[in-house]
Amino acid sequence: xxxxxxxxxxxxxxxxxxxxxxxxxxxxxxxxxxxxxxxxxxxxxxxxxxxxxxxxxxxxxxxxxxxxxxxxxxxxxxxxxxxxxxxxxxxxxxxxxxxxxxxxxxxxxxxxxxxxxxxxxxxxxxxxxxxxxxxxxxxxxxxxxxxxxxxxxxxxxxxxxxxxxxxxxxxxxxxxxxxxxxxxxxxxxxxxxxxxxxxxxxxxxxxxxxxxxxxxxxxxxxxxxxxxxxxxxxxxxxxxxxxxxxxxxxxx
Amino acid sequence: xxxxxxxxxxxxxxxxxxxxxxxxxxxxxxxxxxxxxxxxxxxxxxxxxxxxxxxxxxxxxxxxxxxxxxxxxxxxxxxxxxxxxxxxxxxxxxxxxxxxxxxxxxxxxxxxxxxxxxxxxxxxxxxxxxxxxxxxxxxxxxxxxxxxxxxxxxxxxxxxxxxxxxxxxxxxxxxxxxxxxxxxxxxxxxxxxxxxxxxxxxxxxxxxxxxxxxxxxxxxxxxxxxxxxxxxxxxxxxxxxxxxxxxxx
Ligand SMILES: Nc1ncnc2c1ncn2[C@@H]1O[C@H](COP(=O)(O)OP(=O)(O)OP(=O)(O)O)[C@@H](O)[C@H]1O
Ligand SMILES: [Mg+2]
Numbered sequence: 001x002x003x004x005x006x007x008x009x010x011x012x013x014x015x016x017x018x019x020x021x022x023x024x025x026x027x028x029x030x031x032x033x034x035x036x037x038x039x040x041x042x043x044x045x046x047x048x049x050x051x052x053x054x055x056x057x058x059x060x061x062x063x064x065x066x067x068x069x070x071x072x073x074x075x076x077x078x079x080x081x082x083x084x085x086x087x088x089x090x091x092x093x094x095x096x097x098x099x100x101x102x103x104x105x106x107x108x109x110x111x112x113x114x115x116x117x118x119x120x121x122x123x124x125x126x127x128x129x130x131x132x133x134x135x136x137x138x139x140x141x142x143x144x145x146x147x148x149x150x151x152x153x154x155x156x157x158x159x160x161x162x163x164x165x166x167x168x169x170x171x172x173x174x175x176x177x178x179x180x181x182x183x184x185x186x187x188x189x190x191x192x193x194x195x196x197x198x199x200x201x202x203x204x205x206x207x208x209x210x211x212x213x214x215x216x217x218x219x220x221x222x223x224x225x226x227x228x229x230x231x232x233x234x235x236x237x238x239x240x241x242x243x244x245x246x247x248x249x250x251x252x
Numbered sequence: 253x254x255x256x257x258x259x260x261x262x263x264x265x266x267x268x269x270x271x272x273x274x275x276x277x278x279x280x281x282x283x284x285x286x287x288x289x290x291x292x293x294x295x296x297x298x299x300x301x302x303x304x305x306x307x308x309x310x311x312x313x314x315x316x317x318x319x320x321x322x323x324x325x326x327x328x329x330x331x332x333x334x335x336x337x338x339x340x341x342x343x344x345x346x347x348x349x350x351x352x353x354x355x356x357x358x359x360x361x362x363x364x365x366x367x368x369x370x371x372x373x374x375x376x377x378x379x380x381x382x383x384x385x386x387x388x389x390x391x392x393x394x395x396x397x398x399x400x401x402x403x404x405x406x407x408x409x410x411x412x413x414x415x416x417x418x419x420x421x422x423x424x425x426x427x428x429x430x431x432x433x434x435x436x437x438x439x440x441x442x443x444x445x446x447x448x449x450x451x452x453x454x455x456x457x458x459x460x461x462x463x464x465x466x467x468x469x470x471x472x473x474x475x476x477x478x479x480x481x482x483x484x485x486x487x488x489x490x491x492x493x494x495x496x497x498x499x500x501x
Contacts, residue, residue: 148335151306155330156350156401166353170340247340247381 079138
Protein backbone atom coordinates (compact mmCIF):
# COMPACT_ATOMS: atom_id res chain seq x y z
CA UNK A 1 0.00 0.00 0.00
CA UNK A 2 2.74 2.40 1.05
CA UNK A 3 4.87 1.41 -1.92
CA UNK A 4 1.96 1.85 -4.26
CA UNK A 5 1.29 5.35 -2.98
CA UNK A 6 4.88 6.44 -3.46
CA UNK A 7 4.95 4.91 -6.95
CA UNK A 8 1.84 6.90 -7.72
CA UNK A 9 3.38 10.10 -6.38
CA UNK A 10 6.41 9.52 -8.59
CA UNK A 11 4.08 9.07 -11.57
CA UNK A 12 2.47 12.45 -10.92
CA UNK A 13 5.90 14.03 -10.53
CA UNK A 14 7.09 12.74 -13.89
CA UNK A 15 3.90 13.83 -15.60
CA UNK A 16 4.23 17.31 -14.11
CA UNK A 17 7.88 17.55 -15.23
CA UNK A 18 6.97 16.44 -18.71
CA UNK A 19 4.18 18.98 -19.06
CA UNK A 20 6.46 21.70 -17.69
CA UNK A 21 9.01 20.86 -20.35
CA UNK A 22 6.47 20.94 -23.18
CA UNK A 23 5.05 24.19 -21.89
CA UNK A 24 8.51 25.76 -21.50
CA UNK A 25 9.51 24.78 -25.03
CA UNK A 26 6.25 25.95 -26.54
CA UNK A 27 6.42 29.28 -24.72
CA UNK A 28 9.98 29.96 -25.89
CA UNK A 29 9.25 28.86 -29.40
CA UNK A 30 6.12 30.94 -29.84
CA UNK A 31 7.40 33.92 -27.95
CA UNK A 32 3.93 35.43 -27.77
CA UNK A 33 2.65 37.21 -24.68
CA UNK A 34 -0.51 35.05 -24.97
CA UNK A 35 1.51 32.03 -23.78
CA UNK A 36 3.61 33.00 -20.75
CA UNK A 37 6.44 30.72 -19.57
CA UNK A 38 5.77 28.40 -16.62
CA UNK A 39 7.92 30.63 -14.39
CA UNK A 40 5.73 33.63 -15.14
CA UNK A 41 2.58 31.64 -14.48
CA UNK A 42 3.92 30.30 -11.19
CA UNK A 43 5.07 33.70 -10.03
CA UNK A 44 1.63 35.04 -10.84
CA UNK A 45 0.02 32.12 -9.00
CA UNK A 46 2.06 32.76 -5.86
CA UNK A 47 1.26 36.46 -6.01
CA UNK A 48 -2.46 35.86 -6.60
CA UNK A 49 -2.68 33.34 -3.78
CA UNK A 50 -1.94 36.31 -1.48
CA UNK A 51 -4.98 37.87 -3.10
CA UNK A 52 -8.23 36.04 -3.83
CA UNK A 53 -7.27 33.13 -6.13
CA UNK A 54 -7.69 30.78 -3.18
CA UNK A 55 -11.22 31.98 -2.64
CA UNK A 56 -12.13 31.44 -6.29
CA UNK A 57 -10.58 27.99 -6.06
CA UNK A 58 -12.68 27.00 -3.05
CA UNK A 59 -15.87 28.34 -4.57
CA UNK A 60 -15.31 26.19 -7.66
CA UNK A 61 -14.33 23.16 -5.61
CA UNK A 62 -17.44 23.51 -3.49
CA UNK A 63 -19.66 23.76 -6.54
CA UNK A 64 -18.22 20.68 -8.23
CA UNK A 65 -18.21 18.54 -5.10
CA UNK A 66 -21.77 19.45 -4.22
CA UNK A 67 -22.94 18.75 -7.79
CA UNK A 68 -21.20 15.38 -7.91
CA UNK A 69 -22.66 14.40 -4.55
CA UNK A 70 -26.16 15.37 -5.60
CA UNK A 71 -25.80 13.53 -8.90
CA UNK A 72 -24.80 10.39 -7.03
CA UNK A 73 -27.57 10.75 -4.48
CA UNK A 74 -30.20 10.95 -7.22
CA UNK A 75 -28.58 9.03 -10.06
CA UNK A 76 -27.64 5.85 -8.22
CA UNK A 77 -31.04 5.08 -6.61
CA UNK A 78 -32.93 5.84 -9.81
CA UNK A 79 -30.46 3.70 -11.77
CA UNK A 80 -30.83 0.80 -9.34
CA UNK A 81 -34.63 0.88 -9.51
CA UNK A 82 -34.72 1.20 -13.28
CA UNK A 83 -32.25 -1.65 -13.67
CA UNK A 84 -34.14 -3.98 -11.37
CA UNK A 85 -37.79 -3.13 -12.03
CA UNK A 86 -38.59 -3.55 -15.74
CA UNK A 87 -41.97 -1.89 -15.23
CA UNK A 88 -40.39 1.28 -13.92
CA UNK A 89 -37.80 1.18 -16.66
CA UNK A 90 -40.46 0.94 -19.36
CA UNK A 91 -41.98 4.18 -18.11
CA UNK A 92 -38.81 6.12 -17.31
CA UNK A 93 -36.39 4.98 -20.01
CA UNK A 94 -38.11 6.86 -22.87
CA UNK A 95 -38.12 9.98 -20.71
CA UNK A 96 -34.39 9.60 -20.07
CA UNK A 97 -33.56 8.84 -23.68
CA UNK A 98 -35.42 11.90 -24.92
CA UNK A 99 -33.97 14.32 -22.38
CA UNK A 100 -30.44 12.93 -22.05
CA UNK A 101 -29.03 14.05 -25.44
CA UNK A 102 -30.40 17.59 -25.18
CA UNK A 103 -27.48 19.87 -24.33
CA UNK A 104 -28.55 21.12 -20.92
CA UNK A 105 -26.26 24.11 -21.28
CA UNK A 106 -28.83 25.81 -23.49
CA UNK A 107 -31.03 26.13 -20.43
CA UNK A 108 -28.45 28.26 -18.64
CA UNK A 109 -30.31 31.53 -19.26
CA UNK A 110 -33.50 30.01 -17.90
CA UNK A 111 -31.67 28.51 -14.93
CA UNK A 112 -30.01 31.84 -14.19
CA UNK A 113 -33.40 33.48 -14.32
CA UNK A 114 -34.98 30.97 -11.94
CA UNK A 115 -32.12 30.24 -9.55
CA UNK A 116 -30.18 33.47 -9.67
CA UNK A 117 -26.52 34.19 -10.25
CA UNK A 118 -25.16 32.41 -7.17
CA UNK A 119 -24.05 28.85 -6.47
CA UNK A 120 -27.47 27.31 -6.97
CA UNK A 121 -27.65 27.83 -10.72
CA UNK A 122 -24.14 26.37 -11.32
CA UNK A 123 -24.74 23.39 -9.07
CA UNK A 124 -28.09 22.74 -10.69
CA UNK A 125 -26.67 22.80 -14.21
CA UNK A 126 -23.76 20.45 -13.44
CA UNK A 127 -26.02 18.09 -11.49
CA UNK A 128 -28.52 18.02 -14.31
CA UNK A 129 -25.82 16.86 -16.72
CA UNK A 130 -23.87 14.46 -14.52
CA UNK A 131 -27.02 12.92 -13.04
CA UNK A 132 -27.90 11.33 -16.38
CA UNK A 133 -24.44 9.83 -16.83
CA UNK A 134 -24.56 8.24 -13.39
CA UNK A 135 -28.15 7.08 -13.85
CA UNK A 136 -27.61 5.33 -17.18
CA UNK A 137 -24.38 3.67 -16.05
CA UNK A 138 -25.92 2.41 -12.82
CA UNK A 139 -28.95 1.02 -14.59
CA UNK A 140 -26.84 -0.86 -17.12
CA UNK A 141 -24.57 -2.17 -14.36
CA UNK A 142 -27.59 -3.63 -12.58
CA UNK A 143 -28.75 -5.31 -15.75
CA UNK A 144 -25.39 -7.07 -16.08
CA UNK A 145 -25.73 -8.79 -12.70
CA UNK A 146 -26.28 -12.52 -13.26
CA UNK A 147 -29.72 -13.67 -12.20
CA UNK A 148 -28.05 -16.49 -10.30
CA UNK A 149 -26.46 -14.00 -7.93
CA UNK A 150 -29.85 -12.59 -7.05
CA UNK A 151 -31.43 -16.04 -6.79
CA UNK A 152 -28.75 -17.27 -4.45
CA UNK A 153 -29.32 -14.23 -2.27
CA UNK A 154 -33.09 -14.75 -2.20
CA UNK A 155 -32.60 -18.40 -1.36
CA UNK A 156 -31.00 -17.29 1.91
CA UNK A 157 -34.40 -16.01 2.93
CA UNK A 158 -33.73 -12.39 2.05
CA UNK A 159 -36.55 -10.02 1.23
CA UNK A 160 -36.77 -8.51 -2.23
CA UNK A 161 -36.09 -5.03 -0.90
CA UNK A 162 -32.82 -6.26 0.65
CA UNK A 163 -31.54 -7.09 -2.83
CA UNK A 164 -30.92 -3.38 -3.36
CA UNK A 165 -28.57 -2.95 -0.44
CA UNK A 166 -26.86 -6.33 -0.46
CA UNK A 167 -26.59 -7.09 -4.18
CA UNK A 168 -27.45 -4.30 -6.61
CA UNK A 169 -25.57 -1.49 -4.89
CA UNK A 170 -22.27 -3.30 -4.24
CA UNK A 171 -22.35 -5.01 -7.63
CA UNK A 172 -22.78 -1.75 -9.52
CA UNK A 173 -20.32 0.36 -7.50
CA UNK A 174 -17.31 -0.31 -9.75
CA UNK A 175 -19.26 0.96 -12.75
CA UNK A 176 -20.54 3.91 -10.76
CA UNK A 177 -16.94 4.88 -10.05
CA UNK A 178 -16.06 4.65 -13.72
CA UNK A 179 -18.97 6.94 -14.49
CA UNK A 180 -17.81 9.26 -11.73
CA UNK A 181 -14.35 9.56 -13.28
CA UNK A 182 -15.77 10.27 -16.71
CA UNK A 183 -18.23 12.79 -15.29
CA UNK A 184 -15.41 14.60 -13.56
CA UNK A 185 -14.14 15.99 -16.85
CA UNK A 186 -17.67 16.91 -17.87
CA UNK A 187 -18.41 18.65 -14.60
CA UNK A 188 -15.24 20.78 -14.65
CA UNK A 189 -15.97 21.80 -18.24
CA UNK A 190 -19.56 22.70 -17.44
CA UNK A 191 -18.42 24.52 -14.33
CA UNK A 192 -16.05 26.65 -16.37
CA UNK A 193 -18.80 27.49 -18.81
CA UNK A 194 -21.34 28.33 -16.12
CA UNK A 195 -18.84 30.46 -14.23
CA UNK A 196 -17.90 32.51 -17.22
CA UNK A 197 -21.36 34.10 -17.33
CA UNK A 198 -22.72 36.77 -15.08
CA UNK A 199 -20.82 35.91 -11.95
CA UNK A 200 -17.93 37.25 -9.95
CA UNK A 201 -16.74 34.12 -8.20
CA UNK A 202 -15.09 30.89 -9.26
CA UNK A 203 -12.14 29.89 -11.41
CA UNK A 204 -14.15 30.25 -14.62
CA UNK A 205 -14.80 33.88 -13.81
CA UNK A 206 -11.19 34.34 -12.73
CA UNK A 207 -9.83 33.03 -16.02
CA UNK A 208 -12.25 34.98 -18.21
CA UNK A 209 -11.62 38.12 -16.21
CA UNK A 210 -7.84 37.78 -16.59
CA UNK A 211 -8.34 37.23 -20.28
CA UNK A 212 -10.44 40.36 -20.72
CA UNK A 213 -7.82 42.35 -18.81
CA UNK A 214 -5.13 40.86 -21.13
CA UNK A 215 -3.20 39.41 -18.20
CA UNK A 216 -2.04 36.08 -19.63
CA UNK A 217 0.11 35.18 -16.63
CA UNK A 218 -2.91 35.55 -14.35
CA UNK A 219 -5.05 33.64 -16.78
CA UNK A 220 -2.60 30.77 -16.65
CA UNK A 221 -2.57 30.92 -12.88
CA UNK A 222 -6.31 30.27 -13.10
CA UNK A 223 -5.76 27.42 -15.55
CA UNK A 224 -3.19 25.88 -13.21
CA UNK A 225 -5.67 26.09 -10.35
CA UNK A 226 -8.26 24.35 -12.50
CA UNK A 227 -5.75 21.60 -13.26
CA UNK A 228 -5.07 21.17 -9.56
CA UNK A 229 -8.81 20.96 -8.93
CA UNK A 230 -9.15 18.23 -11.56
CA UNK A 231 -6.26 16.17 -10.19
CA UNK A 232 -7.58 16.55 -6.65
CA UNK A 233 -10.97 15.24 -7.77
CA UNK A 234 -9.38 12.22 -9.42
CA UNK A 235 -7.29 11.44 -6.36
CA UNK A 236 -10.35 11.78 -4.16
CA UNK A 237 -12.23 9.33 -6.40
CA UNK A 238 -9.35 6.87 -6.30
CA UNK A 239 -9.25 7.00 -2.53
CA UNK A 240 -12.99 6.43 -2.25
CA UNK A 241 -12.68 3.66 -4.80
CA UNK A 242 -10.14 1.90 -2.56
CA UNK A 243 -12.30 2.37 0.50
CA UNK A 244 -15.65 1.34 -0.96
CA UNK A 245 -14.63 -1.38 -3.39
CA UNK A 246 -11.73 -2.94 -1.62
CA UNK A 247 -12.50 -6.30 -3.21
CA UNK A 248 -11.41 -5.03 -6.59
CA UNK A 249 -8.00 -4.05 -5.31
CA UNK A 250 -6.89 -7.20 -3.51
CA UNK A 251 -4.05 -9.28 -4.85
CA UNK A 252 -5.09 -12.38 -6.70
CA UNK B 253 -40.65 -34.55 2.72
CA UNK B 254 -40.76 -33.12 -0.81
CA UNK B 255 -43.78 -33.71 -3.00
CA UNK B 256 -43.64 -32.46 -6.57
CA UNK B 257 -47.14 -32.95 -7.95
CA UNK B 258 -48.28 -32.57 -11.53
CA UNK B 259 -45.76 -29.84 -12.25
CA UNK B 260 -45.48 -28.24 -15.65
CA UNK B 261 -42.93 -25.60 -16.53
CA UNK B 262 -42.72 -23.71 -19.79
CA UNK B 263 -40.17 -21.08 -20.77
CA UNK B 264 -40.46 -18.44 -23.43
CA UNK B 265 -43.14 -16.22 -24.88
CA UNK B 266 -46.54 -17.64 -25.80
CA UNK B 267 -46.37 -19.03 -29.31
CA UNK B 268 -42.87 -20.40 -28.99
CA UNK B 269 -43.11 -21.92 -25.58
CA UNK B 270 -40.78 -24.70 -24.66
CA UNK B 271 -42.18 -27.24 -22.22
CA UNK B 272 -39.41 -28.26 -19.88
CA UNK B 273 -41.71 -30.20 -17.57
CA UNK B 274 -45.10 -31.65 -18.25
CA UNK B 275 -47.11 -33.22 -15.48
CA UNK B 276 -44.00 -34.18 -13.56
CA UNK B 277 -44.17 -36.00 -10.25
CA UNK B 278 -41.52 -36.79 -7.71
CA UNK B 279 -41.31 -37.45 -4.04
CA UNK B 280 -38.31 -37.39 -1.76
CA UNK B 281 -38.49 -38.70 1.77
CA UNK B 282 -36.93 -37.14 4.85
CA UNK B 283 -33.27 -37.91 5.35
CA UNK B 284 -32.88 -39.24 1.85
CA UNK B 285 -30.00 -38.39 -0.41
CA UNK B 286 -31.24 -38.08 -3.98
CA UNK B 287 -29.02 -37.49 -6.98
CA UNK B 288 -30.27 -36.35 -10.38
CA UNK B 289 -28.28 -36.99 -13.49
CA UNK B 290 -29.25 -36.32 -17.08
CA UNK B 291 -28.25 -34.64 -20.31
CA UNK B 292 -27.47 -30.94 -20.38
CA UNK B 293 -30.57 -28.82 -20.76
CA UNK B 294 -33.04 -31.46 -19.62
CA UNK B 295 -34.23 -29.32 -16.73
CA UNK B 296 -32.28 -30.27 -13.61
CA UNK B 297 -31.54 -26.71 -12.57
CA UNK B 298 -35.14 -25.76 -13.28
CA UNK B 299 -36.38 -28.46 -10.93
CA UNK B 300 -34.10 -27.27 -8.13
CA UNK B 301 -35.32 -23.70 -8.60
CA UNK B 302 -38.89 -24.94 -8.23
CA UNK B 303 -38.06 -26.89 -5.10
CA UNK B 304 -36.26 -23.83 -3.71
CA UNK B 305 -39.33 -21.68 -4.28
CA UNK B 306 -37.46 -19.38 -6.65
CA UNK B 307 -39.51 -20.35 -9.68
CA UNK B 308 -43.24 -20.98 -9.84
CA UNK B 309 -44.32 -23.93 -11.92
CA UNK B 310 -46.80 -23.04 -14.66
CA UNK B 311 -49.03 -25.75 -13.31
CA UNK B 312 -48.98 -28.06 -10.34
CA UNK B 313 -47.30 -27.48 -7.01
CA UNK B 314 -44.47 -28.45 -4.73
CA UNK B 315 -45.10 -29.29 -1.10
CA UNK B 316 -42.45 -29.59 1.55
CA UNK B 317 -43.56 -31.13 4.82
CA UNK B 318 -47.13 -30.77 3.62
CA UNK B 319 -46.84 -27.04 2.99
CA UNK B 320 -47.15 -25.65 -0.52
CA UNK B 321 -44.03 -23.75 -1.55
CA UNK B 322 -44.74 -20.15 -2.55
CA UNK B 323 -41.31 -18.63 -1.98
CA UNK B 324 -37.91 -19.50 -0.51
CA UNK B 325 -38.26 -21.53 2.64
CA UNK B 326 -36.23 -20.82 5.76
CA UNK B 327 -34.85 -24.31 6.19
CA UNK B 328 -33.80 -24.91 2.60
CA UNK B 329 -30.18 -24.38 1.64
CA UNK B 330 -29.42 -23.86 -2.04
CA UNK B 331 -25.99 -24.10 -3.61
CA UNK B 332 -25.87 -22.90 -7.19
CA UNK B 333 -23.89 -23.98 -10.19
CA UNK B 334 -22.12 -20.62 -10.44
CA UNK B 335 -22.24 -17.01 -9.22
CA UNK B 336 -23.46 -18.09 -5.80
CA UNK B 337 -20.87 -16.14 -3.82
CA UNK B 338 -20.63 -12.37 -3.67
CA UNK B 339 -17.25 -11.16 -4.94
CA UNK B 340 -17.53 -7.97 -2.85
CA UNK B 341 -17.78 -9.80 0.47
CA UNK B 342 -15.01 -11.60 2.30
CA UNK B 343 -15.30 -15.30 3.07
CA UNK B 344 -16.51 -14.52 6.54
CA UNK B 345 -19.06 -11.98 5.33
CA UNK B 346 -20.30 -14.34 2.64
CA UNK B 347 -20.80 -17.09 5.16
CA UNK B 348 -22.67 -14.90 7.64
CA UNK B 349 -24.83 -13.26 4.97
CA UNK B 350 -27.83 -15.52 5.53
CA UNK B 351 -27.81 -14.80 9.24
CA UNK B 352 -27.44 -11.08 8.62
CA UNK B 353 -30.37 -10.72 6.27
CA UNK B 354 -32.52 -12.52 8.78
CA UNK B 355 -31.54 -10.05 11.49
CA UNK B 356 -30.43 -12.70 13.93
CA UNK B 357 -28.57 -11.48 17.02
CA UNK B 358 -24.91 -10.80 16.26
CA UNK B 359 -22.87 -12.43 19.04
CA UNK B 360 -24.60 -15.76 18.53
CA UNK B 361 -23.94 -15.44 14.81
CA UNK B 362 -20.27 -14.84 15.26
CA UNK B 363 -19.62 -17.99 17.26
CA UNK B 364 -21.71 -20.03 14.88
CA UNK B 365 -19.91 -18.66 11.82
CA UNK B 366 -16.57 -19.29 13.49
CA UNK B 367 -17.48 -22.87 14.25
CA UNK B 368 -18.56 -23.54 10.68
CA UNK B 369 -15.54 -21.80 9.17
CA UNK B 370 -13.32 -23.96 11.35
CA UNK B 371 -15.14 -27.10 10.37
CA UNK B 372 -14.81 -26.29 6.67
CA UNK B 373 -11.13 -25.44 7.02
CA UNK B 374 -11.70 -21.84 6.04
CA UNK B 375 -10.40 -20.01 9.10
CA UNK B 376 -7.10 -19.08 7.50
CA UNK B 377 -8.82 -17.44 4.52
CA UNK B 378 -11.68 -15.83 6.41
CA UNK B 379 -10.66 -12.32 5.36
CA UNK B 380 -10.00 -13.21 1.73
CA UNK B 381 -12.30 -12.34 -1.13
CA UNK B 382 -13.70 -15.08 -3.40
CA UNK B 383 -11.38 -14.03 -6.23
CA UNK B 384 -8.46 -14.99 -4.02
CA UNK B 385 -9.71 -18.52 -3.38
CA UNK B 386 -9.30 -21.79 -5.19
CA UNK B 387 -12.36 -23.44 -6.72
CA UNK B 388 -12.51 -25.97 -3.91
CA UNK B 389 -12.37 -23.29 -1.25
CA UNK B 390 -15.10 -21.36 -3.00
CA UNK B 391 -17.45 -24.32 -2.96
CA UNK B 392 -16.68 -24.86 0.70
CA UNK B 393 -17.68 -21.25 1.35
CA UNK B 394 -20.95 -21.80 -0.49
CA UNK B 395 -21.55 -24.91 1.57
CA UNK B 396 -20.65 -23.11 4.79
CA UNK B 397 -23.07 -20.34 3.99
CA UNK B 398 -25.91 -22.80 3.49
CA UNK B 399 -25.02 -24.63 6.72
CA UNK B 400 -25.18 -21.52 8.91
CA UNK B 401 -28.94 -21.58 8.46
CA UNK B 402 -29.35 -25.10 9.90
CA UNK B 403 -31.05 -26.43 6.80
CA UNK B 404 -33.09 -29.60 6.83
CA UNK B 405 -33.00 -29.67 3.04
CA UNK B 406 -29.94 -29.02 0.92
CA UNK B 407 -30.36 -28.43 -2.82
CA UNK B 408 -27.11 -28.52 -4.78
CA UNK B 409 -26.61 -27.78 -8.45
CA UNK B 410 -23.36 -29.32 -9.68
CA UNK B 411 -21.50 -27.97 -6.67
CA UNK B 412 -18.28 -29.80 -7.46
CA UNK B 413 -18.20 -29.70 -11.24
CA UNK B 414 -15.38 -27.16 -11.57
CA UNK B 415 -12.91 -29.01 -9.36
CA UNK B 416 -9.96 -31.28 -9.99
CA UNK B 417 -10.43 -34.98 -9.27
CA UNK B 418 -8.79 -35.11 -5.85
CA UNK B 419 -10.36 -31.94 -4.48
CA UNK B 420 -13.61 -33.24 -5.79
CA UNK B 421 -13.29 -36.51 -3.90
CA UNK B 422 -12.35 -34.69 -0.71
CA UNK B 423 -15.42 -32.51 -0.95
CA UNK B 424 -17.61 -35.50 -1.75
CA UNK B 425 -16.49 -36.97 1.56
CA UNK B 426 -17.28 -33.68 3.25
CA UNK B 427 -20.79 -33.66 1.76
CA UNK B 428 -21.27 -37.22 2.87
CA UNK B 429 -20.17 -36.41 6.38
CA UNK B 430 -22.58 -33.48 6.60
CA UNK B 431 -25.42 -35.53 5.29
CA UNK B 432 -24.75 -38.46 7.64
CA UNK B 433 -24.57 -36.20 10.66
CA UNK B 434 -28.24 -35.49 11.06
CA UNK B 435 -31.57 -35.68 9.42
CA UNK B 436 -30.65 -33.68 6.39
CA UNK B 437 -32.40 -34.36 3.13
CA UNK B 438 -30.25 -33.64 0.13
CA UNK B 439 -30.95 -33.31 -3.57
CA UNK B 440 -27.86 -33.06 -5.73
CA UNK B 441 -27.44 -32.53 -9.45
CA UNK B 442 -24.31 -33.80 -11.11
CA UNK B 443 -22.94 -34.80 -14.48
CA UNK B 444 -20.50 -37.25 -12.95
CA UNK B 445 -21.65 -40.86 -12.84
CA UNK B 446 -19.16 -41.77 -10.10
CA UNK B 447 -20.31 -38.87 -7.98
CA UNK B 448 -23.94 -39.91 -8.43
CA UNK B 449 -23.23 -43.45 -7.33
CA UNK B 450 -20.98 -42.37 -4.47
CA UNK B 451 -23.45 -39.88 -2.98
CA UNK B 452 -26.94 -40.89 -4.07
CA UNK B 453 -29.03 -43.41 -2.15
CA UNK B 454 -31.41 -43.03 -5.01
CA UNK B 455 -30.34 -41.94 -8.46
CA UNK B 456 -32.78 -40.40 -10.89
CA UNK B 457 -31.75 -40.70 -14.51
CA UNK B 458 -33.54 -37.99 -16.44
CA UNK B 459 -34.34 -37.61 -20.11
CA UNK B 460 -35.26 -34.48 -22.01
CA UNK B 461 -38.05 -32.73 -23.92
CA UNK B 462 -39.96 -32.58 -21.71
CA UNK B 463 -38.03 -33.96 -18.75
CA UNK B 464 -38.98 -37.45 -17.70
CA UNK B 465 -37.56 -39.92 -15.24
CA UNK B 466 -35.96 -42.54 -17.46
CA UNK B 467 -35.03 -44.75 -14.56
CA UNK B 468 -34.57 -44.81 -10.82
CA UNK B 469 -31.62 -46.67 -9.40
CA UNK B 470 -31.76 -47.68 -5.75
CA UNK B 471 -28.30 -47.40 -4.30
CA UNK B 472 -28.60 -47.87 -0.52
CA UNK B 473 -24.90 -48.61 -0.15
CA UNK B 474 -24.05 -44.97 -0.93
CA UNK B 475 -21.96 -43.46 1.81
CA UNK B 476 -20.73 -46.71 3.29
CA UNK B 477 -17.03 -46.87 4.05
CA UNK B 478 -14.84 -47.89 1.15
CA UNK B 479 -17.78 -48.08 -1.23
CA UNK B 480 -15.80 -46.50 -4.01
CA UNK B 481 -13.40 -49.45 -4.08
CA UNK B 482 -16.03 -52.17 -4.28
CA UNK B 483 -17.13 -54.18 -7.23
CA UNK B 484 -20.75 -53.20 -6.58
CA UNK B 485 -19.82 -49.52 -6.98
CA UNK B 486 -18.29 -50.24 -10.32
CA UNK B 487 -21.34 -52.20 -11.46
CA UNK B 488 -23.72 -49.44 -10.41
CA UNK B 489 -21.69 -46.94 -12.40
CA UNK B 490 -21.93 -49.16 -15.45
CA UNK B 491 -25.65 -49.50 -14.92
CA UNK B 492 -26.21 -45.75 -14.66
CA UNK B 493 -24.04 -45.17 -17.70
CA UNK B 494 -26.02 -47.54 -19.87
CA UNK B 495 -29.30 -46.01 -18.67
CA UNK B 496 -28.01 -42.58 -19.65
CA UNK B 497 -26.85 -43.81 -23.02
CA UNK B 498 -30.15 -45.58 -23.55
CA UNK B 499 -31.96 -42.29 -23.00
CA UNK B 500 -30.00 -40.54 -25.68
CA UNK B 501 -30.73 -42.86 -28.56
N1 LIG C 1 -34.79 -18.37 -18.32
C1 LIG C 1 -34.99 -19.24 -19.34
N2 LIG C 1 -35.64 -18.84 -20.45
C2 LIG C 1 -35.85 -19.71 -21.46
N3 LIG C 1 -35.46 -20.99 -21.46
C3 LIG C 1 -34.81 -21.44 -20.38
C4 LIG C 1 -34.54 -20.59 -19.26
N4 LIG C 1 -33.87 -21.32 -18.34
C5 LIG C 1 -33.75 -22.54 -18.86
N5 LIG C 1 -34.31 -22.64 -20.08
C6 LIG C 1 -34.39 -23.84 -20.92
O1 LIG C 1 -34.93 -24.86 -20.15
C7 LIG C 1 -34.25 -26.08 -20.36
C8 LIG C 1 -33.76 -26.64 -19.05
O2 LIG C 1 -32.80 -25.80 -18.48
P1 LIG C 1 -32.01 -26.19 -17.15
O3 LIG C 1 -31.07 -25.07 -16.84
O4 LIG C 1 -32.98 -26.57 -16.11
O5 LIG C 1 -31.18 -27.46 -17.63
P2 LIG C 1 -30.10 -28.33 -16.86
O6 LIG C 1 -30.59 -29.72 -16.87
O7 LIG C 1 -29.79 -27.73 -15.54
O8 LIG C 1 -28.84 -28.22 -17.81
P3 LIG C 1 -27.27 -28.25 -17.44
O9 LIG C 1 -26.96 -29.68 -17.14
O10 LIG C 1 -26.60 -27.80 -18.68
O11 LIG C 1 -27.05 -27.33 -16.28
C9 LIG C 1 -33.13 -25.78 -21.33
O12 LIG C 1 -33.52 -26.27 -22.59
C10 LIG C 1 -33.01 -24.29 -21.35
O13 LIG C 1 -32.69 -23.85 -22.63
MG1 LIG D 1 -28.07 -26.80 -14.73
